[in-house]
Amino acid sequence: MVSARSDTDAVAAGVLELLALEDAPDLNTVLERIVRAARRQASARYGAIGVPDGRGGFARFVTSGISDRVAATIGELPRTHGVLGALLEGGPILLDDIRRHPRFSYYPAHHPTLTDFLGVPIKHRGKVLGNLFVSGHRSGHFTKTDARRLETLAAYAGVAIANAELYAQSQRLAVVEERNRVARELHDAATQTLFSLVLAARAAALSTRDEQARTAILGFEQRTTLALQELRALVHALRPKSLERDGLVATLADHAEALRSSGARVVVEATEGVRLPLESEHALLRIAQEALNNAMRHAPGSSIRVTLRAGARTLTLRVRDDGPGFDIAALSRTRRGIGLATMRERAQEIDARLDVRSRPGAGTTVTVSVPIGATR
Amino acid sequence: MNAPIRLLIVDDHAVVREGLRAFLRLQEGIEVVGEAAGAGEAVRVAAISSPDVVLLDLVMPDGDGIAAIHRLREVAPGVRVLVLTSFADDTQIFAAIAAGAAGYLLKDVDPQALADGIRDVHAGRPALHSSVAARLMRHPGSPRPAYSDLTPRERDVLALVVEGLANKQIAQRLGIGEKTIKTHVSRVLAKLGVTDRTQAAVLAIREGLVD
Numbered sequence: 001m002v003s004a005r006s007d008t009d010a011v012a013a014g015v016l017e018l019l020a021l022e023d024a025p026d027l028n029t030v031l032e033r034i035v036r037a038a039r040r041q042a043s044a045r046y047g048a049i050g051v052p053d054g055r056g057g058f059a060r061f062v063t064s065g066i067s068d069r070v071a072a073t074i075g076e077l078p079r080t081h082g083v084l085g086a087l088l089e090g091g092p093i094l095l096d097d098i099r100r101h102p103r104f105s106y107y108p109a110h111h112p113t114l115t116d117f118l119g120v121p122i123k124h125r126g127k128v129l130g131n132l133f134v135s136g137h138r139s140g141h142f143t144k145t146d147a148r149r150l151e152t153l154a155a156y157a158g159v160a161i162a163n164a165e166l167y168a169q170s171q172r173l174a175v176v177e178e179r180n181r182v183a184r185e186l187h188d189a190a191t192q193t194l195f196s197l198v199l200a201a202r203a204a205a206l207s208t209r210d211e212q213a214r215t216a217i218l219g220f221e222q223r224t225t226l227a228l229q230e231l232r233a234l235v236h237a238l239r240p241k242s243l244e245r246d247g248l249v250a251t252l253a254d255h256a257e258a259l260r261s262s263g264a265r266v267v268v269e270a271t272e273g274v275r276l277p278l279e280s281e282h283a284l285l286r287i288a289q290e291a292l293n294n295a296m297r298h299a300p301g302s303s304i305r306v307t308l309r310a311g312a313r314t315l316t317l318r319v320r321d322d323g324p325g326f327d328i329a330a331l332s333r334t335r336r337g338i339g340l341a342t343m344r345e346r347a348q349e350i351d352a353r354l355d356v357r358s359r360p361g362a363g364t365t366v367t368v369s370v371p372i373g374a375t376r
Numbered sequence: 377m378n379a380p381i382r383l384l385i386v387d388d389h390a391v392v393r394e395g396l397r398a399f400l401r402l403q404e405g406i407e408v409v410g411e412a413a414g415a416g417e418a419v420r421v422a423a424i425s426s427p428d429v430v431l432l433d434l435v436m437p438d439g440d441g442i443a444a445i446h447r448l449r450e451v452a453p454g455v456r457v458l459v460l461t462s463f464a465d466d467t468q469i470f471a472a473i474a475a476g477a478a479g480y481l482l483k484d485v486d487p488q489a490l491a492d493g494i495r496d497v498h499a500g501r502p503a504l505h506s507s508v509a510a511r512l513m514r515h516p517g518s519p520r521p522a523y524s525d526l527t528p529r530e531r532d533v534l535a536l537v538v539e540g541l542a543n544k545q546i547a548q549r550l551g552i553g554e555k556t557i558k559t560h561v562s563r564v565l566a567k568l569g570v571t572d573r574t575q576a577a578v579l580a581i582r583e584g585l586v587d
Binding site: 193 | 389392394395396398399402462465467483484487
């Protein structure tokens with residue numbers, strides 16, 4: 001069908017638009033477009049996309065075929081424990097009467113009575129992000145062809161949702177950085193004034209012959225100095241860390257903090273006071289960042305532990321996640337395989353050994369050992 | 377009575393210049409002969425007021441403080457530049473010292489220590505904030521200079537240079553002539569490959585050449 005194809009093309013165009021992250025359209029707009037395309041392609045009266053919030057409800061619920069007025073009278077959104085929840089767990093569901101499904105509970109008042117039902121999970125990189133479903137086929141029955149069309153559209157929806165999340169994450173990081181910059185500048189201006197007050201107070205203390213006044217002024221100077229020191233410490237803490245200035249441990253901790261602020265579960269445990277030549281620290285930082293990126297990309301939601309331990313002769317950096325793991329042998333040509341090769345090269349440049357361990361279902365551990373003695 | 381130290385204050389914060397002026401005018405032997413709010417103005421004022429010491433903030437909106445050190449030394453030969461700035465970046469400290477800054481103080485320095493620092497750099501002694509010295513010590517990297525080439529006597533002299541002593545004081549401390557000390561110091565500078573005492577002190581601290 002020509003119209004089906006052009007529908008899909010329009011959806012693909014919308015998703016491509018969303019991929020050009022600089023000018024990301026609203027995710028809801030793209031999802032609405034996908035739902036409308038789904039209704040047309042499956043000749044359905046109603047359609048919807050649900051993106052669960054992880055707490056039993058839906059963070060987004062985009063409908064088509066139901067007027068805003070009707071949607072408002074229905075009020076409550078569905079929960080994820082019913083048939084829609086079953087979709088999140090498995091493959092497509094094609095039913096002639098949804099009300100006979102074992103997990104169907106009830107329709108709220110004013111909800112149109114749906115009988116036939118076709119739903120597919122929205123997946124991206126193996127993870128279910130939501131579901132796409134339609135109801136009210138012109139003939140009363142959906143077919144397997146309809147299901148295949150819906151799966152194609154669901155794949156687009158997956159890309160769109162995943163990228164919107166990435167975009168939101170990068171926006172949050174940018175906001176954190178900008179907020180820190182502004183705070184830093186405001187506080188720095190205040191430190192200049194406090195420093196000036198300390199100087200002026202000392203001048204006043206030196207100028208007066210009144211013993212009582214001098215004592216009072218010096219007390220004032222002392223408290224101003226304390227405020228100055230506190231504020232300077234704050235400004236310092238707000239500065240973006242740099243490897244050269246702050247060293248590997250502080251820079252890694254800062255990076256982890258930024259990732260945490262965008263929702264990642266990362267902890268860093270490090271032996272303080274170990275300094276390697278800048279070149280080695282640079283390579284270790286890049287390896288750690290690549291390993292962290294991989295963990296976040298391929299094991300989203302897993303908890304990630306970064307450790308940096310100094311032994312007698314070697315410094316060991318380890319990045320471990322408890323995610324799904326993977327088969328190392330099967331990935332030489334993939335993007336992930338290239339990432340691993342880059343980490344290996346970086347390790348070789350500083351005479352370090354890189355070891356990657358992973359098995360499906362058993363998480364992933366990247367270990368780099370760099371000799372300490374040779375460098376100092 | 378020695379002539380007062382002619383001082384030029386360079387800081388883009390008017391409030392800081394005001395505080396410095398208020399405090400320093402009470403200091404015996406220091407005379408503020410000019411002020412500037414930026415790097416360009418500093419160079420112009422230095423050219424006409426011929427200061428002995430420039431108190432310089434490195435962070436200014438109109439340009440690079442390190443470049444300003446070079447240019448100040450061009451337009452006012454013999455001038456000592458004492459950096460007084462907000463923060464201690466390793467790169468910034470080394471760049472400033474390499475550009476010929478005679479000292480590096482931070483804007484939480486005790487006022488008296490600031491006045492002493494101005495007198496120190498004028499007398500040819502380095503003035504380093506304690507946290508700047510600490511940063512220098514922590515800095516890894518760059519190959520060790522030929523410390524083993526220094527004679528035991530030269531090492532003694534270097535240790536006292538790091539303490540900020542002038543040749544005369546070093547001579548008294550070691551019980552030898554000032555002229556001999558002068559020779560020792562120039563040999564130390566040559567062996568370490570540096571051009572002045574501040575750089576020698578920085579290198580000595582950074583490389584752990586002295587305790």
